[in-house]
Amino acid sequence: MYEDERERLIINLLQNGYIKTEPVKQAFLTVPREAFIPDFLKTYSYVDTPLDIGQGQTISAPHMVAIMCEALDIKKGQKILEVGTGSGYHAAIVAQLVGETGKVYTIERFESLAKKGKENLKQIGCTNVIVEVGDGSCGLPSYQPYDRIYVTCAAPCMPQPLIDQLHDPGKLLVPIGDMYCELTLLEKEKGKTAVHHLGGCVFVPLVGKYGH
Ligand code: SAM
Numbered sequence: 001m002y003e004d005e006r007e008r009l010i011i012n013l014l015q016n017g018y019i020k021t022e023p024v025k026q027a028f029l030t031v032p033r034e035a036f037i038p039d040f041l042k043t044y045s046y047v048d049t050p051l052d053i054g055q056g057q058t059i060s061a062p063h064m065v066a067i068m069c070e071a072l073d074i075k076k077g078q079k080i081l082e083v084g085t086g087s088g089y090h091a092a093i094v095a096q097l098v099g100e101t102g103k104v105y106t107i108e109r110f111e112s113l114a115k116k117g118k119e120n121l122k123q124i125g126c127t128n129v130i131v132e133v134g135d136g137s138c139g140l141p142s143y144q145p146y147d148r149i150y151v152t153c154a155a156p157c158m159p160q161p162l163i164d165q166l167h168d169p170g171k172l173l174v175p176i177g178d179m180y181c182e183l184t185l186l187e188k189e190k191g192k193t194a195v196h197h198l199g200g201c202v203f204v205p206l207v208g209k210y211g212h
Pocket of ligand 1: 057058059060083084085086087088089090108109110113134135136137152153203205207208211
């Protein structure tokens with residue numbers, strides 16, 4: 001029912017340069033965004049915009065998910081940590097990118113969103129995502145180190161626990177600022193870190209010990 005709209009959105013994301021690589025394109029083709037959208041908003045599933053998912057939170061716009069996936073250069077078999085499960089959509093896309101040999105751990109501060117996110121992932125048959133409830137600004141130490149870590153909400157600065165839980169080599173992507181923030185990529189290699197600024201964006205705040 002939504003296949004045509006999904007394809008049109010993906011063509012748009014490709015033409016605008018948000019999707020750059022074949023694996024990211026395939027992941028977007030595979031994951032049905034409508035399965036992660038509340039019933040009353042389903043008709044907007046393929047509009048390139050954030051949408052309400054309850055608790056004052058949003059599912060990110062598809063172009064932002066694409067930008068983050070491309071920036072992280074995710075490979076098959078990697079272990080990933082997502083901070084901010086929300087609807088579970090972004091985790092489902094990343095789960096496609098890491099494949100059956102990889103694993104996505106995602107942590108959400110709202111129990112109700114974590115429960116719904118888990119249900120959404122189960123409904124689409126996604127089996128390589130583990131959803132936890134807690135303060136993701138402290139990371140998820142039990143499964144560290146992670147090849148990639150990304151935060152789907154705006155942090156005041158790079159949370160130190162996330163830097164510590166990142167594998168060497170590894171990449172950490174965090175929107176830094178208040179609501180209006182800058183997507184910031186930290187690369188760790190041979191004990192050294194380098195930081196790259198990828199441009200402005202808008203996110204709900206990271207709330208927690210290392211958040212706002
Ligand atoms: N990735 C989500 C998706 O695909 O629907 C979108 C995430 S939404 C933009 C940001 C999420 O981060 C919200 O669900 C919010 O509750 C969560 N969040 C904020 N602070 C958090 C924290 N300290 N730990 C875990 N989750 C947090």
